[in-house]
Amino acid sequence: MRPNVMGRTLVSLTAVVGIAAGSLAGASAGFAASGSAPRQAVTADATVLAVVNLGLSTNQAKGVQRWLRAEWGYNDSIDGQLGTDSWKAFQRHLKAHHGYGGSIDGIVGSGTVSALQRFLKNNGWGYAGEIDGRAGSQTQAAFKTFANWCVNTY
Structure with a gap:
């Protein structure tokens, strides 16, 4: 491969991995927050x-x-x-x-x-x-x- 194509491929691959990792981290934090939030009791x-x-x-x-x-x-x-x-x-x-x-x-x-x-x-x-x-x-x-x-x- 030519160095220019290889550099672009490496940068694109790094960006995709970074976005995926960030999405997973955000999703797990959001999931954890929603499950651990205290619930309030409401009475009539x-x-x-x-x-x-x-x-x-x-x-x-x-x-x-x-x-x-x-x-x-x-x-x-x-x-x-x-x-x-x-x-x-x-x-x-x-x-x-x-x-x-x-x-x-x-x-x-x-x-x-x-x-x-x-x-x-x-x-x-x-x-x-x-x-x-x-x-x-x-x-x-x-x-x-x-x-x-x-x-x-x-």
């Missing part, structure tokens, strides 16, 4: 613990919690965070007077929101929309009106 209870203030300020939510404490057996802290215990107390009210048929679980689903909408509509808190189970802007505005009354009364 995570959503139950969520705070759902439906647009209320902390002060407005505290007013609602004081009303719930005085009228519906809420006994957790007055912290302005409408969490599971706040909504359980509210669900007791909604079940007693506003057609809530679900369980007292503190989850703010469409059944809770529908009963809340009936409460806000039937008691003069300014809700004039459909009972649709969605906490849209009209529901939130009426809930704020109610919460402001709670702040001034409790």
Whole structure:
């Protein structure tokens, strides 16, 4: 072989071997990383613990919690965070007077929101929309009106 052809062949062969070795090294590192990464556990209870203030300020939510404490057996802290215990107390009210048929679980689903909408509509808190189970802007505005009354009364 001529020296020029042999040099090009040697350079090409070295490049191919280098690329292959680099690909294998990267693949094995990626494989090792994916297998050894810690896995996180996810539980369904995570959503139950969520705070759902439906647009209320902390002060407005505290007013609602004081009303719930005085009228519906809420006994957790007055912290302005409408969490599971706040909504359980509210669900007791909604079940007693506003057609809530679900369980007292503190989850703010469409059944809770529908009963809340009936409460806000039937008691003069300014809700004039459909009972649709969605906490849209009209529901939130009426809930704020109610919460402001709670702040001034409790």
